Amino acid sequence: MKEVVNKEILKWLDVEIIYPILDSSWVSPVQCVSKKGGVTVVSNDNNGLIPTPRKDNFPLPFIDQMLDRLARKAFYYFLNRFSGYNQIAIALNDKEKTTFTCPYGAFAFR
Template identity: 40%
Template sequence: GTFRLCMNYCALNRITLKDRYPIPYIDVLLDRLHGAKYFTKLDLASGYHQLRIHEDDRHKTAFVTPDGFYEWKKILFGLANAPAAFMRKTNKILGPHSQHAVVYLDDLLIFSGSD
C-alpha cells in the first residue's frame, strides 16, 4: 500500500479568502445527460496534485515531521479553495468540448447521444 498524508488546515481555511467559483448542483449536471447513450467516467487520480501552489503561498502549508520541515508545492485535498481551483482549470481545459462533458470536483463524465 501507499501512504497518504492527512493534514488539518482548518485554521488556514478560516482565514483564506474563499474562491466563489460555482460548484454545480448534481441535479443540474444530471439534466445535461438526458438523451445520452454512451458514457465514460473518469476519476482524475490525485487531481488536485496537478495544480501548483504559488511559490509565495507554499509556506502556509508547512508542516513538521521527525524527518524535517516540508511545504506543499501542489494543491492538496483539504485546502478550502482546492475544489474551486481544480474545477476552474478542468472546465477551462475542456473548453469547446464542454457540451459533451461534466466536471464535478475531481470527477469527469464524458457523454454522447450518438453512435
C-alpha cells in the first residue's frame, strides 16, 4: 500500500494538484481502500495477511451495449478518477482544511 500511496503522491505533486504543507490544524490520515473487483487483504488464523480476490458488484457493460446506448444521444460525458474529482475550486482560506498525512509527509489540495 505504501508503494501505491507514494505513486499517487508523486503523480499529484508533478501535476500540482497537491502541495506539501508544514503546519496545519486540519489533518486527516490517508485511508487506502481497494477497488471493487480487486484484491483485498484479510487476516488468517495465524494473524497473517493474505490477499483475497473480491467479486465485482458493479461490472462494466460490454462496449457494444455502451455504443448502442450512446449512439442516439445528444449529450454524454466522461469523468475519470484523476482529473474529474480534482477540478473543484477551493477558496484560498479553506485549502488548509484539505490537509492529509501519509508516510511521505503532509499535503493539501490546491
